[in-house]
Amino acid sequence: MVVKVTLSDLLPQILTHILLHLPFTLVVTCRRINRHLQAHISTSTRLQYYIHLGIYGLVDNPLCALPIPERLDQLLTRRRRWEDFDLDFSQHIEVPFQFRSSDTKLTPGVFSAIAGSEESHYIRVPSVPDQGVKWRQTPSENKIISPGACVYEHDLHIIVTAQPIIIDASGAGSRITHQVQVHLNRLSTGEPHSDAPQVTISFETHEEFGDPRILVECAGDNLVLTLRDRATRNKPKDQVYVYGWKTGELKLRLSAPFRAHLHALYLTTDIFLLPNSQTGELEYWRIPQSASESTSHQPFFILSLPCLRSGSTFRSIDSRAEPNPGIQPTDPSKPFYTDPHSAIAVFMVVIETAGFISPSNFILFVHRSSLVEYIDKFSAFTSRDDRPKAVPYVEWGPPVCRWFEANSMDWLATTFGQTYITPPKGEPGGEPITLLDFNPIAVARAVAAEKHRLEAKGSDDDGRGTIRNEGKTRTEGTRGVVTQTMDPLNGPDGCFENTIYSSLPYTVRSSRNKYSFDELLLDEEGILGILMSSRERIEGIQVLHYG
Known part of the structure; x- marks a missing residue:
């Protein structure tokens, strides 16, 4: 006699174990297959943690003893802080030695x-x-x-x-x-x-x-x-x-x-x-x-x-x-x-x-x-x-x-993971910190959010709509600009033999606060603002920690 076993017949622990062996993108897809999978994946803290690790380009540390709910909470808090430039804390570090920025390294x-x-x-x-x-x-x-x-x-x-x-x-x-x-x-x-x-x-x-x-x-x-x-x-x-x-x-x-x-x-x-x-x-x-x-x-x-x-x-x-x-x-x-x-x-x-x-x-x-x-x-x-x-x-x-x-x-040194911060231009009174994010899922989410916003307003153009260029779109999203264009480039001196094209999409976010730093460095958990003396010597480091 053949006994049919459906997904709903599996113990939750077994179903979770099976799903954790799939790429996170397939786990996300599985939520659309049926209501049982959707409910299980949405309520499983372990699966949500696994999905968000993949979404944000992270890997789990098996040595960490924190429970999965706490790990997930830290992950989501860190991501929110980075997306909103919501500072966790700031700390100034005195530099009692004489060295130049060219003699430094950030790992x-x-x-x-x-x-x-x-x-x-x-x-x-x-x-x-x-x-x-x-x-x-x-x-x-x-x-x-x-x-x-x-x-x-x-x-x-x-x-x-x-x-x-x-x-x-x-x-x-x-x-x-x-x-x-x-x-x-x-x-x-x-x-x-x-x-x-x-x-x-x-x-x-x-x-x-x-x-x-x-x-x-x-x-x-x-x-x-x-x-x-x-x-x-x-x-x-x-x-x-x-x-x-x-x-x-x-x-x-x-x-x-x-x-x-x-x-x-x-x-x-x-x-x-x-x-x-x-x-x-x-x-x-x-x-x-x-x-x-x-x-x-x-x-x-x-x-x-x-x-x-x-x-x-x-x-x-x-x-x-x-x-x-x-x-x-x-x-x-x-x-x-x-x-x-x-x-x-x-x-x-x-x-x-x-x-x-x-x-x-x-x-x-x-x-x-x-x-x-x-x-x-x-x-x-x-x-x-x-x-x-x-x-x-x-x-x-x-x-x-x-x-x-x-x-x-x-x-x-202004890059880490999938992000890059643009160097300061030395504007009087300081300037916002601008971050480029090349995470493809962040791009897709920003585009979807902008599409939803436009549909909700019932308008295709309210001054924040799409700009068409080379068959692609540039969309101004809720947390910054999403660029998906196939942009031409040849440089101010026409140094390339032919116009070059590139289309890797990215989002742009800027901090609400303005900062007066001479240089910026990007680390996994935050940004280091470098303060220079008139002799181009480092006199202080400001740590902007986001999580």
Whole structure:
């Protein structure tokens, strides 16, 4: 005898367990299938928490002991505060050291800076009102080039130093290389990190750098170090080193033309992207498991940026996406974290054009998930041994990218997750903080809310209606402007060979209050307003916490 079992026959716990194995988008769809599913999903706190994690690009922290209802309440409160710019608390942090904004770095939860040349200072960004802030100091016998951190996953604080080495070339003149050291400490204690038996990674540069600049990025067990020269006399090749920080093993070493590379951008814990300003391309590199693994010294996949017209060249292309992949939370106090896969990648593109004194500055946005998905979508363009043919921008870029003209004040540290805050323009009396949100669900909700508002008023145009452009729409929504246009761009100097298009949608929100900050930084839970002295030294930090 066959016994028919319907959804309504399943125990609620079993039905919840089944639904939690589906993508959150399908769980949302299931609410429309029948009344039983709709009622179950709508009343299940666990399923509501799961859905909202997906909607807002977050991942659950399994170490957190908070009950699911409290986690859901914190999640919804945080989102509401960000959407309304409803400040949770504000806290001023004194800066008792002398350092410039160019010597600072913000990684999730940690602000660090270099004071002088042989001291690094850092603080944990406050997450609760009146939280005590203690500056920690990391001294060094050698010149500190760059700080870094990998907080959530490893409690790791990184200090990169460089010491000049004079080499006598026996009559041909002396050469100067550098001994680079990467110091690996625990952020919480300042002591050497116990997971790294070789707590200092050391190597000598193969190029003669007059004034080395070293950029470090960490994800999972890997460190990517990009070395380039600030000076221009010798024009040494850029160097890229990839180390396993827990073993000290050098997994990959690359050379590139002078000033081709800046920050590496992790796509996964074993694939990183290097923008190449010499070729105008985004190169994909795979990290071998060990140095003994056979690997090519060519990228395995390349995306091309728009072609430039004759007389224009890429001066620099920098990149950032926060947080990095590989998060394995260690802090039980935080119920959830931002999903690295859904984060937005930001590229700062500087183009020089013959006949123009000032360069043209552009900023490019594209989701990290799109950059990863294109490896499979354009698999015919991948190559293991030879340099692959680049995918032209017109084939990959317009549907997933958004280009803006920028200025030299735009800074990569103003992005986190799927959001970006525009730098202050220095308006007298202060100005609102403006936030761009590239979350596709936030865009869809804003569009739906505007449609509902117009239908309720029985009007298609009341001064806040839709503006048609290139077959798409730009809608002014209840919480800001929603842009869905296929916008043309060629820059003030006409530096691109052809007009470029991009259509990644986003929403814009602005704070009601005005602020007088010299610079802004964006973190997972809030905004850091930087106050500068007349000598461009940081004299204070204002934390605006939203949750």
